[in-house]
Amino acid sequence: MIPIDKGGNPYNNSDVRCLLSLAKPAIGTFNLNSELMKNEFSWIHPNGMQVKRLSVEKVKHLYDGHEVASHTLTHPYMYNLSNEELYHQMKKDKDNLEKLFEREVQGFAVPFDYYDDRIAECAKACGFAYARKSEFTN
Numbered sequence: 639m640i641p642i643d644k645g646g647n648p649y650n651n652s653d654v655r656c657l658l659s660l661a662k663p664a665i666g667t668f669n670l671n672s673e674l675m676k677n678e679f680s681w682i683h684p685n686g687m688q689v690k691r692l693s694v695e696k697v698k699h700l701y702d703g704h705e706v707a708s709h710t711l712t713h714p715y716m717y718n719l720s721n722e723e724l725y726h727q728m729k730k731d732k733d734n735l736e737k738l739f740e741r742e743v744q745g746f747a748v749p750f751d752y753y754d755d756r757i758a759e760c761a762k763a764c765g766f767a768y769a770r771k772s773e774f775t776n
Contacts, residue, residue: 668701669709669747672734694738707745708732708766717752724756729764744768 671691678693692700710716710727711734719727728746735743744767748757753771761769 665704666701667705667707667745667747669707669745670697670731670735671709671711671713672731672738673711674713698738701739705745706735706739706741706743707747708735708743709747710749713749715750715752716748716757717754721756721760724760725763728760728766732764732766745770747771 674691675694675697678691678696680688680690683689708728708731711731712727714723714727716724716727732743732746746761746764746766746769748769748771751771753769758769
């Protein structure tokens with residue numbers, strides 16, 4: 639399994655999906671933020687990479703055959719969120735992604751590599767099968 643964190647993906651989604659289709663039976667996990675898919679946009683990350691966000695219309699079938707995981711609604715720093723905000727960011731994103739992709743979302747990837755017992759407990763309460771940290775690699 640090849641996890642793809644949208645915040646750190648140097649490729650556009652079509653390039654990654656094409657690479658994965660050549661490497662069958664490889665399955666990628668795409669960590670998505672449903673609230674950030676309302677409009678397509680891009681920006682330059684502080685490390686110099688261009689980060690692209692695709693619209694809902696473009697992602698609907700882009701990830702067929704691959705896992706879609708939650709990455710929160712808006713990619714916040716989670717350490718300073720209240721328990722209510724934490725739950726909302728995780729559960730609402732899971733619900734949105736399940737509705738969009740018409741399948742169960744089992745995984746949760748924590749933005750910015752922050753992980754603690756509150757996040758683990760909240761992931762269970764939201765119905766995720768697993769939660770993991772994201773690590774940036776070059």
